[in-house]
Amino acid sequence: MQVDNPLVTQAFASNKLNRSAGDKRDPAFVSVALRTPLLLFVNGAAVCVREAESKTALFWASPRDLERLGLGIYQDQISSQAGSASAAISPYLLGQDSGKWKFALDVTGHDTTIDRIQAAGYAFQELRPLMDKLPASDLATGGQAVALSQWHRNHSFCPRCGAPMQPVEAGAKRACTENARHREYPRTDAVAIMLIESEDGQSALLGRSKSIRNKGILTCLSGFIEQGESIEEAVRREVLEEAGLPVSSVVILGSQPWPIGRGGSCELMIGCIAKAAATELHPDMDEMDDVRWIPKNVIKQVVHASSQPDHPYMGGKGELPSEIDFWIPPPFAIAHHLIKTWAGQTSSPWFAKL
Template sequence: MKHAETVTFGGSGLNRAAELRGDTADQLATDINSRTIVLWRGKPLIAGTDHDRLALLPMNHILFADLPPPQVPPIFLGLSDEGHPVFARDVSAWAPEGLDTKSLQQFFDPSEQHHPALPNDHLFLELRGVMTRLSARDAELAATARAIFGWHKSHRFCAACGAESRMAMSGWQRNCPSCQTPHFPRTDPVVIMLVTRGNKVLMGRSPGWPEGMYSLLAGFVEPGETLEAAVRREVVEEAGIKVGAVSYLASQPWPFPSSLMFGCKGEALTDEITVDPNELEDALWVSREEMLQVFAGQHKKLKPARKGAIAHFLLRNWLADRMD
């Protein structure tokens, strides 16, 4: 495996067993060996005193018995290394007592939810907060489930005729009962750029981000556009910097809500920054020496990129001269 594939949510070798989706997976949902991970409003159920593993529950666990409508069918994620079916269940219809709705609307939700039918160490936690503690397999399962459930939530209605569509193929398809159009999960391609000029890297800050949060510039790839063209366009639009040579570094599924981040390296041809205030609040060049201070938590202005995000991965490997 290339070093680039060790990014959080990177490939863990999960056997997604797509050939089992549909009737076969529906039958497997009743298998005594089948297990399910659980999400509540996008937050996975995490087990352990260190909050370092996904909880795997039996398909008939009491947690699912008294859920109010709407009840969402399970999604088949694949097979474990032992060959047992693994599913995902959504329990967002459950209403915890004393729910702090303001926390759910924050950029990072620090709140914890505990269902009374579960052990005390089983909590629904923000995936961004636990993603680096999870094994590669658990991280891939959680990211996949979060993205798929998010797609179902935002694509309930047929884009062809407007009728409400229905989940099919164990969660990997939606079919329109009115015009028979099938719909499939979408992933939005996004470029995130390690733009360098000599000893410096370009960093930017979006409006509304927490104080001190800066990251690599990023943007969606437009229809009819290559990754290289997207890198050059986004950087010149957001910061006024022209980029020459572009190369691919690594990719990361990013389920917030459903992106595939393409990490690229770009060589800047110019220095002067002209920020587009509609895109960025600020942008600046940061030297290697300064970035070492940032990672050590000693920079007076910038805070380290969040561990687990591809920006942190790319910057850390840039500092280590390991971009393979």
């Protein structure tokens, strides 16, 4: 059954860059980075932003900015290695915006550079605290840069022969320095995240795994999709493992990129709504802190409270109605939108024709 994707306001979606433009296989392509703005970042995690009054945006350093900040050294290095096998410092192509190429450049370890940039009024910040500050497209582009950088940092050596690897095709891949046929591609780990509707359609199953640090949260169950497993099979397995509950129908609603995943990984959250095939729960309490059926009228109240900007997960001091003892994640998360979407329906259109 086809349902319109209601998951429209999540963090890390809405990247404006055109990723399909350009022939990245041209060895000279990286020299394009000499003439175009660069997004600087450090440690595979923090991007350079400009904060002006209440407005925060990514800082794209133009060639003139690099000169002004005394960073012409990067242009010299990029220029000398364009088209060669050397990759002492590598700009990674992100895409094209309004005809302009956009690259990211990792300046980790270049402490003088970092000091100069910060002294000029810019800041290196991690993306999580920027989720409610950056414009949606900036956050998505920053996420792309961070994920790509993390992948490069974590793949220094060839997994097939152990030789060093280097970035090729403007950072789109890595190639082995001993055998050019040994190539690695940036990877994304698929995660299924699911709201489970009760048999009578009046309650939803929410829970909290022990890995969630915020003990005031209940959210959708989720888990990595295993090799050789379909999304639907992963939903059924995870719900059975975590809640001891069999699931019948599974409907995929949409997805959210999550480039700040566990251990520096880039994840793709695949959002599903599924129908329970029983009511009784047998949760795995080694893995879960809490698993409960929550009535729809309670879910509606907690969705309203958790949509507010003073959500405690975002550092606010919001309060819940007195009879409710949990929050759901704020609107940056796909879980929020799965729960909100389900609570906003008087019936269950996803299962009506199944």
